[in-house]
Amino acid sequence: MIVTRKWLEEFIDLEGIETDEIILTLNRIGQEVEGYKKIEIPQNVVIGEVIECEKHPNADKLNLCKVNVGDEELQIICGAINVAAGQRVAVAKIGAQLPELKIKKAKLRGVESFGMICAAREIGLPDFHEGIMVLDDSLGKLKIGEYVGKYLNDEIIELGVTANRGDSFSIYGIARELSAGINKSLKSLEFNYEEMQEGIGRVVNIDKNELKKSSHLLRAVEGEFNVPFKIEYRLALIEEEAKNKIDKFIKYAMHATGVLLTPMNICNIELDNENGADVVKCFGKYYVGIKNDIVVEENGKYLIDANFINPKYVSEIVFLNGLKTDEYFFRASRGSEPDLNFGMNYLLNEMKLPVFSGDIDLSNDLKPKIINININEVKEIIGFEIDEKSIVEILKRLDFEIKSITDESLKVAIPVFRHDIENIQDITEEILRIYGIDNIPSKPLVFEEKNRINDNIKKIEFLNELKLKAVANGFYEVIHFVFEDKQRLKKYGFEVVDDNLDLINPIANELDTLRSTLLLQLLDDVRYNRANDYKRVYLFTAGSVYNSKREEKEQFAFVLNGYADYENPINHGKPQKVQFKDAVDKLSQLIGDFKLTEGKHSIAHPYQCADVIKDGEKIGVIAKLHPKVAKDFDIDDTYFAEIDLDKLDKKSKQAKEINRFQKVTRDLSLVVDKDISYKNIYEIISNLNIEELKDFYPIDIFDLGDKNSLTVRFKLQGQKTLQENEINDIMEKILKALEEKGIRLR
């Protein structure tokens, strides 16, 4: 909502009040000021009168004008097609500094020019007309030679009026707010227009009247419109565009008063109700407070309908019937100004056309709501006592009528333009905003305590711990939208949300569904950062993913790409590239111990992919990215892991007695078939359940041609120091078990 200071001054006397104070007041009372701009015409731009205007002797497209600027007559060359003798215009005199040029004496095609006749744009105003700007007396009686800023300078205040305050979507509405805010009454306005002998009944018939919910006030005018400069100028300042002359008047008066005004040509109108919506029919339809499809021809005879409809009602009708709407609905649904006479008179006063006498008044009287206010309840809501006298004073400033008053309570009538006030909390807000939140002291809350450390807090702490470990391991955290490209998910074999559960209105094609994996977005990031010359890209993310039934779960994922270390003198600037083992090590640094079994994943290298098993349950996957997928993303070797957060163990660890006897190390080098994975050997040995075997793990593998040599290291420890023969017995037992499966010592 844009207001200008001068326009506000039509309704309220602001003399002696700085605009800064107005802005402060508006903010304080809840009319948020979102922007402020000063319109200031450059100095040395004055009102001039074009006395003569002829063609330039040497140039067809130029005019040679004589312009009276008060103390002198200037010869000015002007290229505008619309310049003509008799016009009053803005003249930039020599020396004037305009936004884009400084005015100097000039010679054009051999003739001297002593200034410039300006277009609005050239003196820093919005560009709202063709040619030069032609002024009139609508912004004050023009005095030749006077500084143009005296008439045109203004200040623009842009307000973020909230959706509940339909009463504030007009200059008048804001003036009314300001009047309460600075405690100063509004001006009483006088409207003048010529009334004809002929009555409205002579030209307008109502053929049918089935209106149910709306109020209307109809008047008719006759004549040809002359749009004054003030209206053209202010419409430009509030950034409104109008279709034609009558539309300019209507838009201007609606912005000024907040009353819904609908113009039409003189006709026999039908007032109807269609599916609950009141409709005015005349060369098209006007759905009251919803949408205006009436076509108006500029034929000299017009009918104006000032109208009002209950905002809640019209919102419901539109919602239930899915109706199309325009700017009428914007105002009506928030609550337009119900004072129809005011809106009508303001418009007629500006139009300056003869008006047919009389009106057609189809109003339903709006009855003010009556609300009881318990003074103590107001105190409890605010947490501070404002005395009853101040409350009464504030409510009066806001046009609330005090119906009755006792020590404990008030009965008030709500002004009919305040559609938003319904209960005591609404009224408390009114009291609070005018009293000033700044004047309410803050107060700590007294509260009965209990333990509020719940599982959610524990979960957040657990996730944070995980994130901090990842950061300590060199990973950057990234965050993505939960949206993905459904085609892409399908292409890479991921689960997708069922079509009948998917988004109706995605923001973009590549964000048209909910993600089922965190990985593809991470791969996008790998590509992005590699392209930015990062040679070591370690990223992780945590967030929600969805299955085909659109069930939510939280996952954690990381990617490793490029170098395992940074470039430095030790590695001669050529660090090793990350390998499968690096990914596994990183994962174990984050989530602790786990086991790997061979696994499958739609974007994994088929022979470098493992399921991550913790306490016998699969909790995720770790793998090398399939080279084909890597190629699609234009990246090289990449490793990834994706883990179910909910399946991670958050239990406390249980300690065992420390075994203080000596540990013994033995290695076995075995000859194994190439298609046997270490997991087989691991299982054979584990199944022996040897109590003294505390740990064993592979330490070397190399190619023997058709077979592999695999060296496994064993850590033995007993409940006493193990003797050589005991150790040998254990190793024999292991070897025997392996030999039974065809695995022998090398």
Next chain:
Amino acid sequence: MDLDQIKKAASLEELEKIRVSLLGKNGIITKRFKELKNLSNEEKKKVAKELNELKEKALELISQKKYELEEELLNMKLKSERIDVTLFNPKPTGAIHPISDTMNKIIDFFTKLNFSVETGPLVEDDFHNFEALNLPKYHPARDMQDTFYFKDGTLLRTHTSPVQIRTMLKQKPPIRMISPGAVFRRDYDLTHTPMFHQVEGLVVDEKGKVSFANLKFILESFLIHMFGDVKVRFRPSFFPFTEPSAEVDISCIFCKGEGCRVCSHTGWLEVLGCGVVDPNVFKAVGYENVSGYAFGLGVERFAMLLNRINDLRSMYEGDIRLMEQFK
């Protein structure tokens, strides 16, 4: 007897040779001890004393020289191991995302004051996201929040407020909670992303207990905790679920309230929305005779202010150039 040769020894080997030549089996001093038996008792006593002194002296000199030579050797070895330590300035990597970091700081403040943390699904229904929050279907305020809808009538939550509703339906007052998480609006430009994060707070107790003045107290404390020495301003505003409502500004942390580009020359930065819970919200969850306050904030906004990030969208681009600044 020349003990000076000990001092002149150039290496441990040489020193050992000298030691043997003096004190070895056939060393000069050893020999002279052996010759003692040829002397008279009186002389024997005298010479023995001299010899013992000489031996003591020699041993002491050798030990001292040995220490010096070893020290010298070690120093040479250490010198040969010199590296240019300045070659090894660290290159740390890894950082928590500013959104997570900010979220953690916010959660931390409120949990330390014993607010519980409550969570809810991102895919919500109309009742929890709108209806129960005093936003009936035809309410014009629904325009304020362009919503993502699913084909089955559900939607992506447009704020974390539905968690308030879920919590109130599940628990009994008194309630003191925050709900952090992702929210969604159908808007994508310089200053909007379709997903962003909020933290909301709700306190409910008996009627007459929780007031606007309490809300003022907690938010002033919170904002000073987050931003340090700032002024806090409350402006009356409108939210469908609170009444009275206010927007909260802090004095601009960039220009200290003087006015700059970031604060649009107002000297103030809007950071929060809050208010006293609207009776219609309590009605929707079946609460009677209660009072409460609620507040909500955008985590991205806080992160951008705290970390001086200019471009909202850059936080969702996985860009190490941004992230490495938070190492």
